[in-house]
Amino acid sequence: MNRYWVQRIGFGLLALAALVVVLPILLVVGTIVVRGAGAISWEFLTAMPREGMKAGGIFPAIVGTLLLTLGTALAAIPVGVGGAIYLAEYARDTWLTRTIRLAIINLAGIPSVVYGLFGLGLFVLFLQFGTSIVAGALTLAIMTLPVIISAAEEALRAVPTEFRTVIASLGGTRWQAVRHVVLPQALPGIITGILLGLLRAAGETAPILFTVAAFFLPRLPRSPLDPTMALPYHLYVISTQVPGMPAEIQYGTALVLLTLVLSLNVAATMIRGYFRSRRQW
Amino acid sequence: MVVKIRIERVSYCYGDKPALRDVTLDVPSRAVTVFFGPAGGGKTTLLRLINRLNDLVEGTRMEGRILLDGQDIYAPGSDVHALRRRVGMVFALPLPLPGTVRQNVLYGPLLAGLRNGARLDEILVRSLTQAALWDEVKDRLDEPASALSGGQQQRLCIARSLALEPEVLLLDEPTSGLDPISTGKVEESICELKRQYTIIIVPHSIQQAARVADYAAFFLMGELIEHRPGREIFTTPQDQRTENYVTGRFG
Numbered sequence: 466m467n468r469y470w471v472q473r474i475g476f477g478l479l480a481l482a483a484l485v486v487v488l489p490i491l492l493v494v495g496t497i498v499v500r501g502a503g504a505i506s507w508e509f510l511t512a513m514p515r516e517g518m519k520a521g522g523i524f525p526a527i528v529g530t531l532l533l534t535l536g537t538a539l540a541a542i543p544v545g546v547g548g549a550i551y552l553a554e555y556a557r558d559t560w561l562t563r564t565i566r567l568a569i570i571n572l573a574g575i576p577s578v579v580y581g582l583f584g585l586g587l588f589v590l591f592l593q594f595g596t597s598i599v600a601g602a603l604t605l606a607i608m609t610l611p612v613i614i615s616a617a618e619e620a621l622r623a624v625p626t627e628f629r630t631v632i633a634s635l636g637g638t639r640w641q642a643v644r645h646v647v648l649p650q651a652l653p654g655i656i657t658g659i660l661l662g663l664l665r666a667a668g669e670t671a672p673i674l675f676t677v678a679a680f681f682l683p684r685l686p687r688s689p690l691d692p693t694m695a696l697p698y699h700l701y702v703i704s705t706q707v708p709g710m711p712a713e714i715q716y717g718t719a720l721v722l723l724t725l726v727l728s729l730n731v732a733a734t735m736i737r738g739y740f741r742s743r744r745q746w
Numbered sequence: 747m748v749v750k751i752r753i754e755r756v757s758y759c760y761g762d763k764p765a766l767r768d769v770t771l772d773v774p775s776r777a778v779t780v781f782f783g784p785a786g787g788g789k790t791t792l793l794r795l796i797n798r799l800n801d802l803v804e805g806t807r808m809e810g811r812i813l814l815d816g817q818d819i820y821a822p823g824s825d826v827h828a829l830r831r832r833v834g835m836v837f838a839l840p841l842p843l844p845g846t847v848r849q850n851v852l853y854g855p856l857l858a859g860l861r862n863g864a865r866l867d868e869i870l871v872r873s874l875t876q877a878a879l880w881d882e883v884k885d886r887l888d889e890p891a892s893a894l895s896g897g898q899q900q901r902l903c904i905a906r907s908l909a910l911e912p913e914v915l916l917l918d919e920p921t922s923g924l925d926p927i928s929t930g931k932v933e934e935s936i937c938e939l940k941r942q943y944t945i946i947i948v949p950h951s952i953q954q955a956a957r958v959a960d961y962a963a964f965f966l967m968g969e970l971i972e973h974r975p976g977r978e979i980f981t982t983p984q985d986q987r988t989e990n991y992v993t994g995r996f997g
Contacts, residue, residue: 557804627841634799635854635910636831645857646843 497719504717513683518703519710521683523718528685529598529693530725533677534667536602536689537609541666542659544606545613549655552614553621554643573611578671580608585675597690601677608672609662616658620651653740660733664726670697680706696722750775750914750944751796756810758791760803765791767968768810777960778936778945782952783991787965789948793916796946797833798826814914831858834907838919838950840899842891843906847883850891850902854910869909877905878935897928904935914944922950933958952992956980964988 512522548565556562584604594600624647632642648655666672678698686693700718703710751773758766766788773779781789794800795812798819811818819829831854842850851870860866870887874880879901883894891902900920907915917936921929936958939945949955955962956977963973964985972979972988983989 627837627839628843630799630802631837631841631843632853632857633802634797634830634835634837635857635906636827636829637853637857638827641857645853650844 494723497716497723500712501716501718501720504713505720509714509717510721514681515683518681518699518707519714523694523696523699523721525682525685526694526696526699526718527721527725529678529695530667530697530722532598532686532693533602533605533673533695534663536598537605537666538659538663540603540606541609541613541662545610545659545662546617546655548610549614549617549621550643550648553618554639554647569611569614572607573615575608576671577608577669578674580604581672581675583607584672589676595690596675596677596679596692598677598686598693599689601673601693601695604672604676605666605669608669609666612662612665613655613658616661617651617655620654620658621647623654624650653737657733657737660729660736664729664733667729668697668722668726670701673698696725747777748775749773750815751946752811752813752816753792753796754811754813756792756795756808756812758788758795758800758809759807761805765968766795769965769968769970770810771963771970771973773944773946774961775944776940776942778940778947778958779961779963780955780959781946781948781963781965782955783965783971786967788968789965790918792965793835793918793946793948796914796916797830797835799830799835801826831910832912833914833916834910834912835916836900836903836907836918836920838922840896840903840923842894842899842902845891846888847891847894847902848887851905851909853906858910873905873909874902876908876935876939877901878931878938879905895928897924897931900924900928901932901935904932908939912943914946915939917945917947919948919950921954929954952980952994964991966991 509522510527511524513524515521552562552565556565581604584600584607588594588600588603589596592600594603628646628650629639629642632646633639637645673695677692677695679692679694680702682692682694696718700715700722703718704715749772753769753771753773756766756769757764769788769792781792783789791800795808796814796819800806808820812820814829814832818824843853845853848870851873852866855866855869860869871880874883879898882898883902886893891899894902900923904915904917904920920936921932924932933954936945936947940960947958949958959977959980961973961975962977962979964971964979964983964987966987972983972985974984979988980992983992
């Protein structure tokens with residue numbers, strides 16, 4: 466066998482490996498769209514579930530997921546971005562910052578069900594928030610933090626050091642450099658990180674299982690201390706806990722969740738592309 | 747000659763690597779002083795000590811004193827931000843900040859809290875004129891600074907420093923990235939500026955050193971070898987090492 470054929474076979478195998486990545490996503494999305502599209506109707510999106518969830522809509526679950534994602538954002542963004550600014554712009558390399566970084570890496574590796582149990586222990590029971598949107602959103606926020614902090618810190622570090630030096634040479638403080646130059650330049654990367662973190666939170670089931678999700682609650686939550694239905698958990702319930710559930714409703718629910726999460730993903734990609742094209746360095 | 751900056755027995759180390767050894771030097775007011783010599787001689791380090799920009803570098807050690815108008819700039823409690831407004835700096839590469847030409851020039855005054863629109867406009871025109879850039883950019887003030895040519899960007903950076911009306915201007919190889927015509931323009935504006943400002947420049951060639959120097963200091967491996975007024979140092983150097991360098995035997 467000559468070098469020419471070795472090369473062709475090598476490339477062929479690599480191309481196959483790349484294709485294997487694409488195949489599952491096409492199959493998953495394709496199946497869900499084909500089998501779920503029939504369920505999508507105005508009523509499905511805006512009505513309460515009826516007849517033991519076998520009819521009617523999934524409105525409370527959609528609202529619940531949106532509220533949870535919003536709550537997660539409110540809690541995770543200030544802490545995450547603030548922490549990233551501290552680590553990237555202020556912290557010196559000491560045992561404390563090394564510990565913080567180690568904690569962030571480990572936080573990212575914790576299985577999501579452990580976050581759920583942690584949220585149950587801390588927010589639901591100890592702080593007595595009960596099974597509520599607050600408890601669920603805070604649990605999801607903790608799970609999302611490492612994603613946001615790492616992405617934001619990386620985006621901040623990617624801004625050329627020279628900008629900070631120039632601001633210093635003009636008599637500006639470190640905070641002025643962050644506020645007026647570094648943060649605006651890093652914003653697209655930070656926003657992308659935030660959206661990626663949030664979309665993971667929006668689709669998670671385990672962390673909300675014990676902290677917020679209601680099995681069947683055909684009304685909208687009235688306060689942040691109310692429990693709520695949420696799409697991932699609802700999907701789990703109608704797929705495994707309710708006998709005789711029409712498959713179309715299951716796939717329809719999956720389609721709504723997928724659309725929600727993918728649109729966040731697309732938004733992240735577009736924001737990144739838009740800012741990248743306008744970047745001045 | 748009025749002394750603007752007095753450098754007294756300054757030694758400086760990055761970690762355990764010495765960069766300056768026992769340098770003592772007076773920089774006269776309203777004149778161009780040139781720090782020249784081969785790379786690694788400590789010129790840029792000394793420059794960055796004069797506006798305390800090296801405070802940003804970790805793990806360094808300094809001995810000696812630097813006095814600006816007789817005041818020790820490293821004295822405890824002295825205001826480093828105020829110092830940097832009095833001692834401006836232009837870097838080797840043009841480093842425009844994100845934003846328009848106008849925003850770039852006005853960064854310093856805005857950071858210092860100036861909000862008066864008429865005053866800002868006045869500063870804009872004066873700074874760009876002093877940097878010999880006004881005629882070229884007066885119709886492009888709201889274009890991104892990155893759209894200017896390299897030479898224009900460097901003069902923009904000079905204008906940005908001048909906007910703070912500093913007393914001292916430090917120029918670290920300000921023409922190293924520029925073509926000869928732009929270099930000529932920058933050198934012309936330097937010669938204009940010395941009537942008002944104390945200028946210290948690290949030139950990017952010995953020819954440039956000779957063209958702009960009112961006073962010249964020769965640095966070699968962290969030591970100040972020779973410091974003399976005028977151009978004598980280039981024509982009749984007294985130290986053998988200076989002579990070797992200016993006649994092109996090394997460096």
